[in-house]
Amino acid sequence: MRTADLTKAFRGLVALRNHAISVGAGEIVGIIGPNGSGKSTFFNLVTGFSRPNAGTIEFLGQSIAGLSTAAIVERGIARTFQGSRLFGSLSVRDNVLAAAQLRHPIGPLAAIVRGARYRERLAAAQHYADELLELMALKPKARQPASALPYGDQRRLEIARALATQPRLLLLDEPAAGLDSHETRILAGLIRTIRDRYGIAVVVVEHDMDLIMTLCERIQVLATGEVICTGTPAEVRSNSRVREAYLGHA
Numbered sequence: 234m235r236t237a238d239l240t241k242a243f244r245g246l247v248a249l250r251n252h253a254i255s256v257g258a259g260e261i262v263g264i265i266g267p268n269g270s271g272k273s274t275f276f277n278l279v280t281g282f283s284r285p286n287a288g289t290i291e292f293l294g295q296s297i298a299g300l301s302t303a304a305i306v307e308r309g310i311a312r313t314f315q316g317s318r319l320f321g322s323l324s325v326r327d328n329v330l331a332a333a334q335l336r337h338p339i340g341p342l343a344a345i346v347r348g349a350r351y352r353e354r355l356a357a358a359q360h361y362a363d364e365l366l367e368l369m370a371l372k373p374k375a376r377q378p379a380s381a382l383p384y385g386d387q388r389r390l391e392i393a394r395a396l397a398t399q400p401r402l403l404l405l406d407e408p409a410a411g412l413d414s415h416e417t418r419i420l421a422g423l424i425r426t427i428r429d430r431y432g433i434a435v436v437v438v439e440h441d442m443d444l445i446m447t448l449c450e451r452i453q454v455l456a457t458g459e460v461i462c463t464g465t466p467a468e469v470r471s472n473s474r475v476r477e478a479y480l481g482h483a
C-alpha cells in the first residue's frame with residue numbers, strides 16, 4: 234500500500250496533509266501521534282470510510298482512493314475499530330462466519346439451491362473460521378454469544394473477524410486499548426504470528442508505546458495532520474521533532 238500527497242480537510246480543518254507512506258508485503262508498521270493528529274483519518278481514507286480531497290492511495294498497484302468500503306474489502310484490506318463492532322447476540326463462530334461473507338458472499342440463489350459448490354464454499358469458510366478461532370485462543374468459546382466474552386477476548390474476536398475476509402493488509406486501530414500488560418504481550422505475539430503465517434502486512438495505530446516499539450519494524454509519527462518522522466523504532470525514539478510533539482520540548 235502506498236499513499237502520496239494524501240490530504241483530507243473537514244470544513245477548513247486539515248486533518249491530514251500531504252501524507253505519504255509505503256507499506257510492503259508482510260511488513261508491520263506502526264502509526265503514532267498525539268490525539269487529533271490524523272491517525273484515524275488515515276485509516277478512514279484507506280478503508281473507504283471517507284474520501285480524500287487530494288492525493289493517491291495505491292494497493293497492489295491499483296488506485297483505491299474513493300472506492301466504497303465493500304470494494305476495498307474485496308481488494309484485500311481489512312480493519313478493526315477503536316470501539317467494538319461485534320454482533321453481540323451471535324455466537325463467536327458466527328461472528329467470524331458473517332465476516333467471511335463480506336469478501337466471498339454466498340449468493341441467495343446458491344443458498345436456496347444448496348448445491349455442491351455452496352456446500353464446498355460453506356465447508357471451506359467454516360474450516361477457516363475454526364482455524365482463526367484456534368489461532369486467537371477462542372475455540373473453546375466458539376458457541377458462546379460474543380457479548381458474553383470478556384473484553385480482551387472480544388478484541389481478539391474483532392481481529393479474527395477482520396482476518397476472515399482474507400486480507401493482504403490488516404489495519405488495527407488501537408488494538409491494545411483497555412488491555413492489561415499481559416494481554417498486550419499476548420496480542421503482540423498474535424500479530425506477529427498473523428504476519429508470519431499468512432504473510433499479511435499490518436499497520437497498527439496505537440498509543441501503547443511499548444507495543445509499538447517492540448512490535449513494529451517501521452514507525453510513522455503524525456502531528457497535527459503532518460508526517461514528522463518515518464523510521465525504525467530507534468530512529469523515531471531519537472528524533473527531536475518526535476520528542477517535541479510528545480513532550481513539548483526537544
Ligand SMILES: Nc1ncnc2c1ncn2[C@@H]1O[C@H](COP(=O)(O)OP(=O)(O)OP(=O)(O)O)[C@@H](O)[C@H]1O
Pocket residue numbers: 243246247248266267268269270271272273274275
Ligand atoms: N468527521 C469529522 N468531522 C470533522 N472533523 C473531524 C472529523 N474526523 C476527524 N476530524 C478532526 O480531524 C483531526 C484529526 O482527527 P483524527 O481522528 O484523525 O485523529 P487521531 O490521531 O486518530 O486522534 P485520536 O488519537 O484521538 O484517535 C481532529 O482535529 C479531528 O477533530
